[in-house]
Every structure is written in C-alpha cells, then in structure tokens.
Amino acid sequence: MSVVMEEAAGGRRRSVAPMLVGPATILVVLVLVVPMAILFRYSLNQFIPGQFMVEAVTVENYVKFFTDSYYLNVLWTTVQVAVACTVISLTLAFPVAYVLARTTSRYKSLLVILAVFPLMVGNVVRAAGWMVVLGNDGVVNSILRGIGLTAEPIKLLYTPTAVVIGIIAVVLPYMILTLQSVLEGIDYSVEEAALNLGASPSKTFFRIVFPLAMPGVLAGTVLVFILCMNAYATPVLLGGPQFKMMAPALYDQIARSTNWPFGAALAFVLMTTTLTLTILSTVFLQRRIRR
Amino acid sequence: MNVYLARHWRRWTLRAVVLLVYLFILTPVIFIGWISFFSNEIISFPPDGYTLRWFGNVWEQRVFARGFAMSLQVAFLAMLIGVTLGTLASIALVRYRFPGRETINMLLLSPLIVPGIVAGTALYIFFIEIDNYMEWRLQATLEGLVMAHVMLTIPWTVRLVTASLVGIDRSIEDAAMNLGANRWTTFRRVTFPMMRAGLVAAALFSFITSFENLELTLLLVGPGRTTLPIAILQYLEFKVDPTIAAVSFIQIVLIGALMLITDRFVKLSRVV
Amino acid sequence: MSQVSLRNLAKRFGSVAAVDDVTLDVREGELVALLGPSGCGKTTTLRMIAGFIAASSGQILIGDQDVTNLPPYRRNTGMVFQGYALFPHMTVFQNVAFGLEMRKVPRADIAPRVAEALRLVQLGHLGERMPKQLSGGQQQRVALARALVIRPEVFLLDEPLSNLDAKLRLSVRIEIRQLQQALGLTTVFVTHDQEEALTLADRLVVMSQGKVQQIGTPTELYERPANHFVADFIGRSNFLEGTVSAPGHFRTQRGLDVAFADSGAGPRGQGVLAIRPEKATVMPAGTGGEGPNRFPGRVAFVTYLGASTEIRVQLDSGDELTVTRPNAQPVGDFAGDPGGALGMPVVGQPVTVAWPPAAALLLAQPG
Numbered sequence: 005m006s007v008v009m010e011e012a013a014g015g016r017r018r019s020v021a022p023m024l025v026g027p028a029t030i031l032v033v034l035v036l037v038v039p040m041a042i043l044f045r046y047s048l049n050q051f052i053p054g055q056f057m058v059e060a061v062t063v064e065n066y067v068k069f070f071t072d073s074y075y076l077n078v079l080w081t082t083v084q085v086a087v088a089c090t091v092i093s094l095t096l097a098f099p100v101a102y103v104l105a106r107t108t109s110r111y112k113s114l115l116v117i118l119a120v121f122p123l124m125v126g127n128v129v130r131a132a133g134w135m136v137v138l139g140n141d142g143v144v145n146s147i148l149r150g151i152g153l154t155a156e157p158i159k160l161l162y163t164p165t166a167v168v169i170g171i172i173a174v175v176l177p178y179m180i181l182t183l184q185s186v187l188e189g190i191d192y193s194v195e196e197a198a199l200n201l202g203a204s205p206s207k208t209f210f211r212i213v214f215p216l217a218m219p220g221v222l223a224g225t226v227l228v229f230i231l232c233m234n235a236y237a238t239p240v241l242l243g244g245p246q247f248k249m250m251a252p253a254l255y256d257q258i259a260r261s262t263n264w265p266f267g268a269a270l271a272f273v274l275m276t277t278t279l280t281l282t283i284l285s286t287v288f289l290q291r292r293i294r295r
Numbered sequence: 296m297n298v299y300l301a302r303h304w305r306r307w308t309l310r311a312v313v314l315l316v317y318l319f320i321l322t323p324v325i326f327i328g329w330i331s332f333f334s335n336e337i338i339s340f341p342p343d344g345y346t347l348r349w350f351g352n353v354w355e356q357r358v359f360a361r362g363f364a365m366s367l368q369v370a371f372l373a374m375l376i377g378v379t380l381g382t383l384a385s386i387a388l389v390r391y392r393f394p395g396r397e398t399i400n401m402l403l404l405s406p407l408i409v410p411g412i413v414a415g416t417a418l419y420i421f422f423i424e425i426d427n428y429m430e431w432r433l434q435a436t437l438e439g440l441v442m443a444h445v446m447l448t449i450p451w452t453v454r455l456v457t458a459s460l461v462g463i464d465r466s467i468e469d470a471a472m473n474l475g476a477n478r479w480t481t482f483r484r485v486t487f488p489m490m491r492a493g494l495v496a497a498a499l500f501s502f503i504t505s506f507e508n509l510e511l512t513l514l515l516v517g518p519g520r521t522t523l524p525i526a527i528l529q530y531l532e533f534k535v536d537p538t539i540a541a542v543s544f545i546q547i548v549l550i551g552a553l554m555l556i557t558d559r560f561v562k563l564s565r566v567v
Numbered sequence: 568m569s570q571v572s573l574r575n576l577a578k579r580f581g582s583v584a585a586v587d588d589v590t591l592d593v594r595e596g597e598l599v600a601l602l603g604p605s606g607c608g609k610t611t612t613l614r615m616i617a618g619f620i621a622a623s624s625g626q627i628l629i630g631d632q633d634v635t636n637l638p639p640y641r642r643n644t645g646m647v648f649q650g651y652a653l654f655p656h657m658t659v660f661q662n663v664a665f666g667l668e669m670r671k672v673p674r675a676d677i678a679p680r681v682a683e684a685l686r687l688v689q690l691g692h693l694g695e696r697m698p699k700q701l702s703g704g705q706q707q708r709v710a711l712a713r714a715l716v717i718r719p720e721v722f723l724l725d726e727p728l729s730n731l732d733a734k735l736r737l738s739v740r741i742e743i744r745q746l747q748q749a750l751g752l753t754t755v756f757v758t759h760d761q762e763e764a765l766t767l768a769d770r771l772v773v774m775s776q777g778k779v780q781q782i783g784t785p786t787e788l789y790e791r792p793a794n795h796f797v798a799d800f801i802g803r804s805n806f807l808e809g810t811v812s813a814p815g816h817f818r819t820q821r822g823l824d825v826a827f828a829d830s831g832a833g834p835r836g837q838g839v840l841a842i843r844p845e846k847a848t849v850m851p852a853g854t855g856g857e858g859p860n861r862f863p864g865r866v867a868f869v870t871y872l873g874a875s876t877e878i879r880v881q882l883d884s885g886d887e888l889t890v891t892r893p894n895a896q897p898v899g900d901f902a903g904d905p906g907g908a909l910g911m912p913v914v915g916q917p918v919t920v921a922w923p924p925a926a927a928l929l930l931a932q933p934g
Contacts, residue, residue: 024387025399028380028449035446036406039417046420096319099312113562115317117554122320124550126507128524128531129543133323135535136330141339143326176320193652196619199639200646201666201717205305211665215656234410236510241531251412251510258416258514268420271413278410302638 047268057264065269075253075270079277082250085164085239086232089171093179093228094221096172101183101220102213106192116181123177131241134170135161138242162244170238175228182227186220187213222289226282233278250274324547331540338535349541359542361519362526365437369522370506372441377448377501382494384449385456403453406446411510418443419514435517443515447508448501455500459493492561499557503550570595570753571616571721576625578611578777585611587777589625593721596751598744600758600768604800608777610725613757617723618642629720640669645719649726651710653698659685659709660694666717684716687746704735711743715750722747722754728763740767761801765789773797795839795930804841805888808932811835817929821884826859827927839930844891846926849878852917861921864888866912878912880920888920 050060069075104115122130137143138160145157160166190213198208214221236251243249254274257267334344353359381403387393388400406414422433433439463486471481509524516525523546530539571593578586586608593599601609614620616627618639627635634642645666654662663681672680685691688708698706707727714722727743728736744767747754758764764771765785773780773788773796780800781793792798795806809819815829817840825840852863864882875891882888912918 021387021391021393024383024391028384028403028453029399031380031442031445032403032406032449035418035442036409036414037402039421040409040414042421042424043413043417096312096316099309100316103309103313117558118317118321121551121554122324124503124507124554125324125547126509126524126550128507128509128527129327129546130323132527132531132535132539132543133325133327135531136338136540137322137326139338139535141337146339146341173320173323176316180316191650191652193648193650194654196617196639197646197648197652197654197713198665199619200617200644201713202640202643202669203665204640207669212654216654218656230408230410234412234510236412236513237528241528251410254412254416255513258419264420267416271416275410275413 043268043271046264047272049265049268051263051265056262065266066273068266069269069273078248078250078253079273081164081248082233082274083277083281085168085171085235085249086229088168089175089232090225090229092168093172093176094225097176097179097183097224098217101180101187104180104184105187105190116184119177119180122173127174127235127237128241130173131170131237134166134173134242138166138169161242162247164243164247166242167235167239167247167249170242171232171235174235174238175231178231179224179228182224183217183220186217186223190216218289222286225285225289229282229285230278233274233281327540327543328547330537331544333537333540336536338537349537350545352538353541353545356538358521358526358530359523362521362523363545365440365520366506366523368437369440369444370502372437373444373448373505374498374501376441377445377505378452378494378498380445381449381452381497382456385453385460388453389457389460400453400457404450407450407454411508412513414446415443415511415514418511422515434515435520437520439515440512440522443511444505444508447504447511451500451504452497455497456490456493459490459496463489495557495561499553503553507546507550570597570630571755572626572628573612573616574626574628576612576615576627577623578608578615578620579623584777586615589774589777589779591772591779591782593753593755595753596748597769598747598752598754598756598767600756600764600771601774602758602761602764602771602800603774603780605759606776607774609757609759609772609774611777612774613723613725613755616721616755617644617646643717643720644723645714645717645721646723647707647710647714647725647727649729651698651706651730653706653709653713655698657698658694659690659696659698659701662698662709663694663713663716666713670717680716681712684712687715688712688742703731704739707731707739711746715746715752720753722752724754724756726758727756728758728760736763743767765801773800775800792841792928792930795841795932798841798928798930803844803889805844805847807840807842807886808838809840810837811929815924817927819884819886821882821886823862823882823884823886825927826924827929828925829929837932839932841928841930842888842922842926844877844889845875845893847888847890847920847922849880849890849892849912849918849920852919854919858921859924860927861919862886863917863919866914866916866918869912869914871911876911880918882920890920 046057047065048061048063050058050062050064052058100119104112104119107115109115135142139145140157140159140161142161144160145154148154148158194216195208195212198212199205203211234251235249236255239247239249240252250270251274254267254270257263257270261267330338330342331349332345332347333342334346334348335342384399384403388396388403419434422439426432426434433442467489468481468485471485472478476484507524508522509528512522512525516522521529523542527539527542527546530542571591573589573591576586576589577584589608589612591599601612603609611620615622616629618634618637618641622635625635626633629642629644654665657665660681663684664677667677667680681694682691685694688711690705690708690712693701693705698709701709707730710727724743728739731739740763746752756764756767765788768785770782770784771788772782775796781788781797783791783793788797788801792801792804798804799806807817807819807823807825809817809823809825811829812818812824815826817825817827817838819825819840827840849866862882862884864880866878867881867887868879870877872891873894875893877889877891879887879889
C-alpha cells in the first residue's frame with residue numbers, strides 16, 4: 005500500500021506520515037491505553053484486607069458489585085439521573101438550537117459564545133453558583149420568603165433535584181451546540197416545501213425537521229448521556245453526603261478504601277453500562293426514524 | 296385565526312424559551328459573581344453592602360494562590376505539548392493515506408469519550424506502579440499532571456485542526472508551488488496562515504479544558520500540589536462563603552477574558 | 568377569468584422596497600415568467616404568492632379567494648424549489664405522497680395518484696429510491712411530480728432549471744412546457760435567463776428594482792420594449808443618445824441625423840434611440856444604393872460566431888454600432904474576397920451601415 009497519494013512530483017520521503025503521527029499516538033497509548041489495560045487486569049485481582057491486592061483471575065469483584073444492593077442502588081440512581089437529565093436537556097435545547105440555527109440576527113455569534121462560556125467556566129464553579137442559589141439562605145429561598153410564600157426555607161440544596169438541575173445546566177450547552185450544527189445543515193427550503201404542500205408548522209416539525217435532525221439528536225444524546233453518567237463535582241457538591249452516584253463511589257473506593265480491584269471493577273461496570281445504554285438508545289432512536 | 300397573529304405568538308413563545316434557557320445556564324455564573332462582592336460573610340439576600348475584601352482574602356489563602364499557579368503551569372505546558380503533537384498528527388491524518396489511519400484517528404480522539412474519572416483512576420494506578428518498579432514518582436508532580444492533561448489537549452487539537460485542514464482548498468497550495476514556492480515555503484507562507492484559526496481555537500480549548508479539569512485530575516494531586524478547581528472543590532465540601540465566590544469569580548473572569556481575546560483573532564462562533 | 572391576481576403588491580424590508588406596487592393578472596392555463604436580474608424582486612414576488620413572505624401591502628387572489636393573510640399551508644399552490652427541496656429522509660413515493668397525506672386524501676387513493684404523477688414525469692419505476700440515489704434531472708422530476716400531484720390552483724417554479732447542465736436544461740424546459748399545456752396549469756415561473764423565459768412563457772413580466780418594467784408577450788417585449796431597461800435586458804440593442812429634432816428625426820449627441828418611425832408616443836426632446844444589431848446591415852463603402860439612415864464608418868472589430876458574424880463599426884461621427892449578420896451563405900475567409908458580400912469584413916475596412924427607420928425605436932432616457 006502506498007503511503008502517499010496524489011503527491012506532487014519531485015519525491016518525498018515515505019516515512020513522513022509515521023513521523024508526524026508517531027509522537028501523539030505513542031503518548032496517548034502510554035497515558036490511556038496501557039493504564040486502562042492494567043486497570044482491567046486489576047479488576048480481576050483479589051482484594052484481601054490487610055494484604056492489599058493479590059494476583060488472581062477472578063470475577064468476584066464484579067459478582068460483589070451486582071449482588072450488593074448498595075452498589076446496585078448507586079448504579080440505578082446514576083442511570084435514573086442520567087436519563088432524566090438527557091431527556092430534559094434534549095427538550096430544552098431543541099428550541100434554542102433551532103432558533104440559533106435559523107436566526108439571521110447579528111446577535112447570533114454572541115448567543116453562541118454565551119452558550120459556550122459557562123461550559124468553559126468549569127463544573128466546580130457552576131456547582132458553587134447553584135449552592136448559593138439553592139441553599140437555605142440562597143436566592144430562591146430568599147425570594148420565596150421575601151414575597152411571603154414561605155416562612156421556613158424549602159430544602160432544595162442536597163437533594164436529588166438539585167443534582168438534576170445542576171447536571172442539566174452543565175450539559176445543556178453541549179446539547180445546544182451539537183443540535184445547532186446539525187440543524188444548520190438542514191436546508192430551509194425543505195421546510196418551506198412541506199408548508200407549501202399543506203403541512204402545518206407542527207406537522208412540518210415532527211415529519212420533517214425532527215427526523216432530519218436525528219443525527220444531531222443521537223450525537224447530542226450520546227454525548228450528554230456519557231457526561232451525566234460520569235458526573236462527579238455536581239453530585240458531590242449538590243447531592244449531599246447521602247446521595248451517591250457512580251463517579252464519586254469510584255473515587256471513594258480508590259482514594260479512601262484503597263480497594264483497587266473493586267474500584268477497577270466499578271470503573272468497568274460504569275463504562276460498560278454507559279456503553280450498553282448508549283448503543284441501546286441509538287438503535288431505538290434509529291428504529292424510530294426508519295418507521 | 297389571523298395567520299400573522301399566530302406567527303407572532305409562535306415567534307415570541309420561542310424567544311421566551313430561548314431566553315429562559317439562557318438564564319438557566321447562566322444563573323450560577325451570574326450569582327457567584329454577585330456574591331463575591333457581598334460584605335456579609337454569611338451569605339444572605341439581599342446583601343448588607345458591598346466590599347472587595349474577599350479578593351484580598353483569596354490571596355492570603357495560600358492554597359488558592361498555589362493551586363492557581365499549578366493550574367496555570369499545567370494548562371500551559373499541556374497546551375504547548377498537545378497542540379504541537381496534535382497538529383503534526385493532524386497534518387498526517389488529513390494529507391496522507393497510510394495503513395491504520397482511521398484507527399489512529401479514533402485512538403487520538405478516544406480520550407474525549409473515556410470518562411475522566413475512569414481514565415484518572417487508571418492513570419493513578421499506573422503512576423503508582425511505575426513508582427513501585429522504577430522509582431520514578433509521577434503522582435502529585437507537575438510532570439505527572441502535564442502527562443495526564445496532554446490526554447485532554449491532543450484530542451481537542453486533532454478535532455479542531457483536522458477540521459480546519461480539511462477546509463483548505465488544495466489548489467491554493469498547488470498555486471503556490473506553481474508560482475515557484477517549495478514545499479516548506481508553501482507550508483510556511485500559505486498552509487500555515489490558513490490553518491491559523493484552527494490552531495488558535497485548539498490552543499484556547501486545550502488551555503481551558505486543562506485548566507478547568509476536575510475528574511481526570513482528582514486522583515493525581517496531593518497535599519500542597521493541587522490544582523485550582525480541586526482546591527475550590529475541597530473548600531466547597533466544607534463551606535460556601537464570599538471567599539470561595541471570589542476565587543470562582545477570578546476563574547470566570549480569567550476564562551472570559553481568554554475567550555474575548557481569542558475571539559478577536561478567530562470568530563469563536565464559527566469554530567465550535 | 569384570471570386565476571392569480573396581484574393587486575398593488577409590495578414588500579418592504581425596512582426602508583427598502585424589495586417589491587414595489589406590482590399588479591399582475593395571470594389567466595387560467597397561462598404560463599407567466601417573472602424575469603429580471605438578481606435582486607429585482609421576482610423571487611420575493613413568487614414567495615409572496617406561495618405565502619412564505621407576508622406582503623407589506625396589496626392583495627393576492629388565487630381563484631376567487633383572497634389569500635393575502637393565509638399561511639403557506641392553507642394556500643393550494645404547488646411549488647418547485649430552486650434546489651428541489653426534496654425530503655432527504657423519504658423515498659420518492661413518500662415525497663410525492665406527502666402533500667396528499669396533508670390533505671387527508673384516503674390511503675387507498677394516494678397510491679394510484681402518486682403512481683399517476685410519477686408516470687407523468689416518466690419516473691414510474693423509481694418510487695422506492697431515495698432522493699440521493701437519483702440524478703439531478705430525476706430529482707427535478709420528482710419535485711415536479713410532488714408539486715403536481717396535489718392538483719394545485721397555481722403552479723410555482725423558482726428557477727427550476729438553474730441546477731441542471733446545459734443540455735438537460737433544454738429537454739426539461741420542453742417537458743415542463745408540454746406538461747403545463749397538457750394539464751392546463753396556471754403557472755408562475757421565475758428565471759433570470761431571458762432565453763428560457765422567451766421560449767417558455769405565454770407572457771413575461773420584466774422586473775427591475777422591485778418594479779414591473781413591462782408585461783407582454785415575447786414578441787411585444789422584443790419588438791416594442793417599453794423602456795431602455797427592457798430594450799437592454801431582453802436581447803441586445805445599440806443605444807444612441809440625443810434629441811428629437813423634428814417629428815421622425817433624431818439628432819445624436821455626435822451629430823448624426825437619424826430617421827425613425829415616429830408614432831408620436833415617444834418622448835420629445837431628450838431621448839434614446841434603440842437599434843437591434845440584426846436589424847441593421849453593413850456593406851462595403853460605396854455599395855448598396857441610396858436610402859435613409861446610411862452612415863459611413865470603419866470596421867473596428869469582427870467576431871465570427873458560426874451562425875452569424877458580429878461586426879462592430881466605428882461611425883465617422885464617432886458613434887459606435889454593433890451589427891450582426893446571419894451567415895446564410897458559405898462564408899469566405901480573409902484571403903478570398905475581402906470586403907465582398909460573402910466575405911468576412913476586415914478591421915479598418917471602410918463600410919456603410921444602414922437600417923430602416925422602423926428599426927429605430929425612440930425611448931425615454933434611462934433614469
């Protein structure tokens with residue numbers, strides 16, 4: 005196989021391409037692929053308290069996970085939160101993405117940047133923001149008290165609701181930007197053609213715009229779902245100590261319990277669950293458009 | 296019903312939804328900025344008054360100053376290495392056909408989909424094992440953090456730079472060679488300036504993702520050697536007060552400024 | 568009876584009038600072409616008929632119904648878009664069936680009607696294909712079938728041929744015309760290609776800067792252009808500026824005295840004479856006898872075009888004139904019979920240019 009295609013005359017060393025991709029590839033293999041392989045191997049080791057870790061090939065860590073109701077609960081909570089956040093953010097992001105894609109306003113680029121900005125600011129800072137908004141003496145409760153709706157503060161912070169709100173705010177920009185780029189590629193005249201043929205605006209949306217935006221819906225859903233499943237800062241800061249999702253549980257296993265084999269198993273359960281649900285939802289959504 | 300009235304209604308409902316969604320995603324940023332100027336230490340609304348005291352307080356809390364310095368160093372070095380290696384790789388990926396090209400492309404982008412907390416765990420164990428076998432300490436060191444963060448900066452660079460390279464009309468390069476420029480001059484004078492927008496965007500996104508990263512970094516820091524987001528996280532697990540709001544506000548301003556400066560060179564709305 | 572009526576239709580974007588006071592009646596079964604340079608308002612007019620753009624003022628009637636305030640989906644128009652706008656996620660059959668579904672046509676009736684429409688555009692066998700799997704010409708026919716199958720009261724075509732290559736354009740043009748006449752479709756057609764408009768349309772509407780310049784049959788527009796713009800835009804013209812010196816006499820700025828057929832309708836005083844290049848003749852100096860409008864000059868440039876030859880002549884007065892001459896006889900080359908009746912004129916050769924007074928049209932000076 006030739007290394008160079010359609011290259012100008014006058015020759016060039018054939019080893020250029022490997023030299024260019026080599027360093028980056030080696031680095032990624034070294035810091036990601038190798039450690040992941042080791043992690044997987046360790047998930048099959050045994051953990052004996054006092055002895056730390058013993059070489060073995062066993063699935064007992066995985067068995068322990070799926071038989072322990074505490075961890076099953078953590079996984080179930082994580083999946084519930086992730087599904088809720090994904091569905092809500094898709095619903096909220098679609099109209100925004102549609103407006104961004106179709107507007108001819110000169111504020112369009114400002115709106116895009118405003119969507120990117122919170123994303124760049126980082127999760128921790130935004131979680132801090134929600135803490136002061138939702139806290140007992142926070143903005144919401146102060147307003148409610150101010151207009152005399154409540155005497156006692158409503159507990160908002162350190163509840164699952166707070167986590168869902170926080171995660172939605174984190175993932176919304178990703179969803180908006182993904183959908184926008186796909187909607188931007190849909191020729192507006194196709195919508196006009198539907199209107200011309202007698203379809204009302206809502207029919208046009210459900211029969212034309214939404215099916216055509218499906219690749220964006222899929223990409224956005226997958227991306228956002230993965231982010232939700234792996235959220236760390238938001239559940240830790242907004243969920244309170246009783247509320248556990250998978251990423252914080254994994255951190256606890258490694259950093260506090262120093263149970264590497266079980267922690268490694270946890271990591272792979274998290275990844276596999278995410279992957280499986282992603283594939284399932286992709287297949288489901290693709291079926292729906294074929295219909 | 297009159298059609299223009301219906302159209303009017305539809306348009307305004309849509310606008311209202313957009314406004315509410317924007318308010319929602321900007322709410323935490325707005326309030327944390329506001330609170331950093333409150334004069335009362337126990338947060339309550341409305342504030343008793345305003346002060347700049349907390350920003351001075353941030354400086355006295357050495358953990359934030361050190362975290363800030365650490366984050367800056369890590370982000371800068373990771374950006375430098377990631378953008379350089381990522382750009383070289385992108386050129387090969389776009390301009391050459393070689394066996395395994397698709398695989399390498401996917402490999403270089405894969406850190407974007409591997410959960411940060413999982414990759415961080417794997418890297419933590421890997422670093423400790425290296426220390427065990429080779430007596431080379433990487434956990435909670437600058438080198439270790441930079442190595443880890445290169446995993447963030449390479450995929451962003453590959454993604455943005457390949458996109459900008461694909462967009463370059465090759466006949467422009469052919470024209471340069473036809474006018475007598477050799478390959479290096481063609482790259483330097485024609486190709487490179489055309490991919491500048493992609494490079495600037497790659498540098499910005501690399502720097503920021505590294506600077507604000509939490510999940511991947513969580514296990515790779517140690518006492519006295521921590522990054523700013525982790526310092527903030529640890530403080531927040533303990534309490535929320537105007538000092539932490541001030542720290543957050545500094546990070547917001549820094550990142551906002553970076554985005555504004557970059558936007559002067561490259562229209563950000565076109566690259567994301 | 569007119570099928571489509573536009574009454575003082577206008578569209579203003581801010582202070583700019585994209586369409587300015589357009590009044591037009593399209594008769595039943597008639598094909599009317601809106602013609603003009605880009606930005607003249609022709610597409611805006613078409614899109615107002617379809618309902619995609621709200622009129623700022625004026626009225627649109629389709630049949631007997633005032634549709635000015637109806638949304639696009641309540642107007643029974645069938646539109647063919649410039650880029651076809653086929654639904655990429657639906658098969659050809661589903662594309663064509665869409666309009667019928669929206670009209671709640673019973674399922675049992677949809678299939679035969681779609682099949683019929685596809686047969687009409689000779690695509691009967693391609694119903695299950697996706698639009699992407701079709702050639703440009705085939706996509707174009709699907710777009711036609713989709714617009715026809717709903718039996719629209721008005722058929723709207725927005726530059727439907729502009730995405731086809733030159734050869735295909737000619738054959739599709741004829742097909743569209745045949746379909747339109749066979750089905751008796753009232754049609755409004757937008758194009759910037761004057762040849763397309765002249766060959767297809769029963770009547771043309773020439774537009775410029777949002778205003779209607781002239782409405783008429785192809786012959787009327789070509790032979791009797793209403794103003795400088797139409798004379799320039801439809802075909803080509805030589806323009807001589809000057810003043811009317813006496814009834815039937817025109818004096819150009821450079822002092823040429825030209826006779827023209829004066830109907831008395833043209834402007835008095837300042838004006839422009841338009842002369843079609845093929846209506847003037849060039850002959851070698853000193854030949855051709857006597858008559859009005861014979862002016863000496865020299866050949867400035869010659870372009871051989873195969874079917875005709877185009878000769879630019881610099882008149883001794885300083886005016887310049889282009890004349891086209893059909894190559895009805897075999898044409899000799901330079902060496903053969905230079906300057907002879909059948910030969911190619913040679914640059915620099917002294918010649919006489921002549922045209923009958925009836926070929927010179929008096930027009931108002933362009934604003």
